[in-house]
Amino acid sequence: MNNIGNGQVQNRHQALGLSDQQVLEMYQHMVLARKVDERMWLLNRAGKIPFLVSCQGHEAAQIGATYALDQMKDFLCPYYRDMGMVIAFGLTAQELMLSAFAKAGDPTSGGRQMPGHYGSKSRNILSGSSVVSSQIPHAVGIALSGKMQEKN
Secondary structure: OEEEOOOEEEOHHHHOOOOHHHHHHHHHHHHHHHHHHHHHHHHHHOOOOOOOOOOOOOHHHHHHHHOOOOOOOOOEOOOOOOHHHHHHOOOOHHHHHHHHOOOOOOOOOOOOOOOOOOOEHHHOEOOOOOOOOOHHHHHHHHHHHHHHOOOO
16 A cells, blocks of 8 residues: 555555556456466476477566557567467467467467467467567567557
8 A cells, every 4th residue: 555645545556547457457367377377388298288488477577568558559569478468468268278289279370380479460469480579670660650650
């Protein structure tokens, strides 16, 4: 709790402009990212899925960053550890598992990409590559395009 002048007491998240509902959603996204990651880790170690790049320990930073974005107009340019971010942008645990198992129902690539290469046109998630930071030029290009088109 924070003491905010005139004897008013307000939660820190409210002082930052976050509602109680948003904070609960953020926590749910963090827990879901960790639980899906843990399950994928076990499946990988059991030889059931071939590949995993863990997001463990990154969840809070990822979720915090996504809540600074407007999912209706902003684009997400994730890299392979950004499971928390894509969950916050709407990918479900089932969709992430379809990707991990390389199933045709995988909405990000139809099972043709390595797991962790998220993408979803309908959710404004740009598909990335395995090269770290390769998404930065794409993000800059999206921003430049928006600027040239006088979009916010």
